[in-house]
Amino acid sequence: xxEELYQEIILDHYRRPRNRGKAVPADLAYKDSNPLCGDEIExxxxxxxxxxxxxxxxxxxxxxxxxxxxxxxxxxxxxTLAEALNYIENFxxxxxxxxxxxxxEMGDLKALEGVLKFPVRVKCxxxxxxxxxxxxxAKL
Amino acid sequence: xxxxxxxxxxxxxxxxxxxxxxRVHGKPLIYFDNAATSQKPRxxxxxxxxxxxxxxxxxxxxxxxxxxxxxxxxxLARHTIAKFINxxxxxxxxxxxxxxxxxxxxxxxxxxxxxxxxxxxxxTWMEHHSNIVPWYQVAAATxxxxxxIDLNADGTLAIPAINPRTKLVAVTQxxxxxxxxxxxxxxxxxxxxxxxxxxxxxxxxxxHLAVDVQALDADFFVFSGHKMLGPTASGVLYGKRALLEGMxxxxxxxxxxxxxxxxxFTTNDLPYKFEAGTPNIAESIGLxxxxxxxxxxxxxxxxxxxxxxTAYALERLQEMIEIKIYGPLDAEKRGGxxxxxxxxxxxxxxxxxxxxxxxxxxxxxxxxxxxxKHLGIGATARxxxxxYNTRAEVDALVATLQKAKKFFGACPTGRAxxx
Ligand SMILES: Cc1ncc(COP(=O)(O)O)c(C=O)c1O
Numbered sequence: 001x002x003e004e005l006y007q008e009i010i011l012d013h014y015r016r017p018r019n020r021g022k023a024v025p026a027d028l029a030y031k032d033s034n035p036l037c038g039d040e041i042e043x044x045x046x047x048x049x050x051x052x053x054x055x056x057x058x059x060x061x062x063x064x065x066x067x068x069x070x071x072x073x074x075x076x077x078x079x080t081l082a083e084a085l086n087y088i089e090n091f092x093x094x095x096x097x098x099x100x101x102x103x104x105e106m107g108d109l110k111a112l113e114g115v116l117k118f119p120v121r122v123k124c125x126x127x128x129x130x131x132x133x134x135x136x137x138a139k140l
Numbered sequence: 141x142x143x144x145x146x147x148x149x150x151x152x153x154x155x156x157x158x159x160x161x162x163r164v165h166g167k168p169l170i171y172f173d174n175a176a177t178s179q180k181p182r183x184x185x186x187x188x189x190x191x192x193x194x195x196x197x198x199x200x201x202x203x204x205x206x207x208x209x210x211x212x213x214x215x216l217a218r219h220t221i222a223k224f225i226n227x228x229x230x231x232x233x234x235x236x237x238x239x240x241x242x243x244x245x246x247x248x249x250x251x252x253x254x255x256x257x258x259x260x261x262x263x264t265w266m267e268h269h270s271n272i273v274p275w276y277q278v279a280a281a282t283x284x285x286x287x288x289i290d291l292n293a294d295g296t297l298a299i300p301a302i303n304p305r306t307k308l309v310a311v312t313q314x315x316x317x318x319x320x321x322x323x324x325x326x327x328x329x330x331x332x333x334x335x336x337x338x339x340x341x342x343x344x345x346x347x348h349l350a351v352d353v354q355a356l357d358a359d360f361f362v363f364s365g366h367k368m369l370g371p372t373a374s375g376v377l378y379g380k381r382a383l384l385e386g387m388x389x390x391x392x393x394x395x396x397x398x399x400x401x402x403x404x405f406t407t408n409d410l411p412y413k414f415e416a417g418t419p420n421i422a423e424s425i426g427l428x429x430x431x432x433x434x435x436x437x438x439x440x441x442x443x444x445x446x447x448x449x450t451a452y453a454l455e456r457l458q459e460m461i462e463i464k465i466y467g468p469l470d471a472e473k474r475g476g477x478x479x480x481x482x483x484x485x486x487x488x489x490x491x492x493x494x495x496x497x498x499x500x501x502x503x504x505x506x507x508x509x510x511x512x513k514h515l516g517i518g519a520t521a522r523x524x525x526x527x528y529n530t531r532a533e534v535d536a537l538v539a540t541l542q543k544a545k546k547f548f549g550a551c552p553t554g555r556a557x558x559x
Contacts, residue, residue: 001165002496006489006547015549037488037504038518060518062486063548124488 004114005121006063013108014063019073023054030135031059034127039065043073043132047139051080055132062124064115069128071108081136088133095126143438145445145527153437154528156181167498170533175316175344175477175524176502177366180430184369187429191422199421200395200412214421217428218411224431225342225361226352227378231410234384235424238375239343240270242362243310245377245414246339247274249387250360251308257283259307262336264289264297264322265514266315269507271341275310291514295320295467302330309338313345317508317520318467319450319474321345328357337383343367347526348446348475350439353378365423370430374423377414384410391416442527446476449525449534453478456538462545466520477524479506482541485548487521493544499537 026044033040039061046054055077057069072091076084091109093099101113115125145153154160157179162169171179191213197206199214215230222230236242255261261275261284279286284307290298295318302309309331314321324340331338339360345351347368353361358378365374379387389396389407393416398406407413434442451471457463462483468474482490487503494501502522505512512518523537 002493002547005492011548035509038509038512039488040518062488064489065486118492121488121492 001117005118007111007114009108009111010063010067010114013067013070017057017066017070019054019056019070019077021056021058023056028135028139030131030138032127032131032134034061034065034123036123037062039124039127041065041069041128041131043069043128043135045076045135047081052076052078052084057128061127062121064112064121064124065127068112068125071112072128072132075107075109076132081140085133085136085140088129088136091129092126092133095122142444143441144448145437145441149437150445150528150530153181156183156433157528158182158185160528164498164500165496170499170529170536172523172525172529172533172537173500173502174347174526174529175367175506175522177372178347178369178526179528180369180371181433183433184371184426184430187426188371188422191425196422198418210421213425213428214419217425217431220428220431221376222378224435225346225376225378226354228354229381232378232381232384234377234379234411234414235419236362236375236377237373237420238364238366239268239341239362240364242360242375242377243270243339243341244274245390246360246362246379247278249390249414250337250383251275251278251284252281253388255282255284255307258305259284260287260303260305261285262287262289262300262302262306262309262311262331264311265291266295266297266318266320266508266511267310267312268316268341268343269509271310271312271339272510275308294469296473297322300327300330302334302336304334306331306334306336309336310341311338312341312343313351314342314348314475315467315508315511316344316477316524317479317506317511317522319477319479320467321349321473321475324358325356328359332357344475344477347434348439349443359383365427365430368427368430369433370427371420371423373420374427376427381410384414389413389416393417395419437527445527446525446529447471449529449531450474450476450478452531453523453525453534453537456534457541460538460541463541466515476526477522479520479522481517481520483545483548485544487519489548490521490541490544493547494537494540497536497540497543499533499540501537 023044023046027047028045031042041059045052055073159179195206195209197210199211218230222233289300328338337359340358342363346363361378366372396416398408464481466479491503
């Protein structure tokens with residue numbers, strides 16, 4: 001059971017987070033927190049021609065929160081803001097159980113499926129995504 | 141001679157708690173979240189059952205057998221609880237839904253009528269949100285100012301800056317994060333010297349140590365039943381009679397009135413003036429039975445048992461270099477709970493890991509966000525003990541921490557960065 005939550009991919013992103021820090025220039029910046037646990041995440045992005053050229057996250061949180069943030073940055077880079085919003089909303093629906101998770105084509109993101117078995121931890125996995133969503137919406 | 145729980149008594153006590161007899165994720169349940177809420181002995185569970193099966197009726201109204209019995213048991217609980225905290229009279233014990241409601245009662249009734257611009261409300265860094273937010277609201281409504289007593293490095297209170305502008309000191313007797321037991325008697329004396337009142341939050345003290353509200357000279361003393369073997373939504377506001385008599389009612393409705401005319405009302409006597417509407421009858425009766433249970437075991441024995449468990453936990457936890465414990469390291473100075481961080485593993489990850497081993501601990505800010513910010517941390521893990529916990533359970537806690545360390549490995553990035 002525990003291994004489903006803490007898959008190797010998750011622990012790897014936790015131990016060696018990708019894209020941690022601040023994007024410069026930060027054309028888009030948004031900070032949010034999960035007041036229940038005190039986790040805080042800030043997402044920053046550099047935009048070129050309406051596309052996300054660089055995206056980074058910073059902050060503190062549990063392994064699920066940080067790993068999910070790290071995975072997210074890898075998925076959103078290169079997307080237009082509209083594409084990114086769409087991608088985020090799709091993931092949010094999966095985490096709510098509204099639509100099923102995809103298959104292998106999801107890559108590292110698939111590892112977050114195990115979180116669904118731990119309902120109290122779903123918020124940890126979605127914090128960065130909500131933060132990015134707010135940041136992008138504010139930009140549009 | 142120091143009285144302690146022997147192995148047989150401990151086993152008997154554990155047998156009284158049906159919930160402890162179960163397995164969680166295939167492991168025997170170890171319940172270390174007592175500061176959030178305690179488990180209930182069958183005596184209390186049966187009392188609730190008995191009330192609803194045999195004498196459920198409204199109190200102080202009906203002229204029939206059931207109503208009479210319900211009223212008698214409800215008032216008997218008040219007597220029991222008044223004696224338990226050595227309140228001078230049962231009328232000074234007002235039933236509430238818990239600590240939060242009791243503090244709000246004082247904030248809405250006493251504070252709004254008595255505080256004005258520039259008056260100071262003195263609290264501490266270690267208060268629970270329920271002893272912070274109502275005072276922020278009072279400050280916004282009256283212009284009163286919130287001040288805080290500083291914390292020493294070991295998690296005890298510094299010498300407070302009580303001054304003639306201080307009108308109320310609102311302080312917890314025992315911190316739900318640091319465990320610190322505060323010198324409320326001395327604080328009461330200091331408050332009274334400048335003509336201020338003191339409200340003591342007893343949510344984490346009354347369940348675990350003998351409390352005498354008159355010896356403390358507390359003006360208001362509040363606590364929750366669910367943390368002391370009682371039902372949820374039971375609790376108490378104790379207040380000095382003259383204060384309670386001088387205060388306007390909190391909520392209006394039935395029970396709190398003597399007479400209602402076409403244009404106005406007169407208030408009922410204490411304590412009913414503050415018990416508007418149909419009260420928490422079953423819960424208050426259940427709390428009376430919980431108090432009987434605690435007294436039968438003996439508060440001094442319970443305190444001794446928890447002190448030993450806590451001292452043992454502090455000793456075992458400190459064997460691990462990755463541990464950071466918050467609050468005093470001397471079990472004499474703290475209640476039966478230990479908040480800690482371990483290596484760089486986030487408390488949430490720890491709590492999930494512990495849960496899979498059948499161990500219930502709490503992770504987060506424990507409704508004390510200002511304290512966590514003040515200490516510069518986002519969250520802590522907390523193990524909190526009660527009369528039914530054992531040394532063997534503490535050993536399991538330590539063994540699980542060691543397992544967690546192996547599982548999560550070195551995670552140098554878990555620390556707060558950039559915030
Ligand atoms: C010190 C302290 N004060 C107040 C409260 C609030 O108690 P309740 O939620 O029962 O009103 C708690 C419980 O979490 C507490 O630990």
